[in-house]
Amino acid sequence: MNRQNILRLLEKIKQGTMTPDQGLEALKKLPFEDLGFARVDHHRTIRHGFPEVVFGQGKKPDQVAAIVRSLLSQKSNILITRCDRNTYNRVRRVSSKARYHDDARAVSIVQDSTAYGEGIIHVVCAGTTDIPVAEEAALTARLMGNKVETTFDAGVAGIHRLLSARESLARASVIIAVAGMEGALPSVVGGLFSVPIIAVPSSTGYGSSLGGITALLAMLNSCASNVTVVNIDNGFGAGYVASLINRKRP
Secondary structure, eight states, rough: OOOOHHHHHHHHHHHSSSOHHHHHHTTTTOEEEEEHHHHHHHTHHHSSOOOOOEEEETTHHHHHHHHHHHHHOOOOOOOEEEEOOHHHOOOOOOTOEEEEETTTEEEEEEOOOOOOOOEEEEEEESSSSHHHHHHHHHHHHHTOEEEEEOOOOOOOGGGHHHHHHHHHTTTTTTTEEEETOOOOOHHHHHHHHHOOOOEEEOOOOOOOOGGGGHHHHHTOOSTTTEEEEEOOOOOOOOHHHHHHHOOOOO
């Protein structure tokens, strides 16, 4: 947030040359910070309620570190997805609060412990190989101020494992269901619980799973009406949308 721009905006409102509603709209469009290789959006929180998240894959560690340095001033939680320990080690030099999450393949920096969610987001995955995607979803939801519970390795091939978690799943306001292979888990979960189910197809499976396309198509064709679907392996997207659904309203 640029102090000078805000002061100018407030002065216009004070002088009557701008209405409060116009000022609010202007706040949604105020300048970003241009780093040359990235333009950091410092007003994402104003528009969306959550700060910008850094997609680490394909970025150089120094680039990620520079973006993080820019974001730190916002005093919000920072999430860097799809990154390795080389990136983490570079970010750690910028902030000692940085923590690496091996399963989620992500870095977090916690600066805000406010609870923004009203209920519980429960993340369930079909198999152990789906855990990295499930952990990415869970980490995203936690950093965005939600209480999160998890159940791993509860696929339909041993459906009693899912049913053993029925009580905790029933407490959830939103359920994220991650599955590869034939992608059946979200439909089963959707048939059992009357809350939004966010289905995440994973790229887990043998040849005919086509890198998650089979699971994606199965989830898109689910007969459970409360199931919606994000892209293959997109745990972050699932955690983000679940957070929006679960967020307290003014």
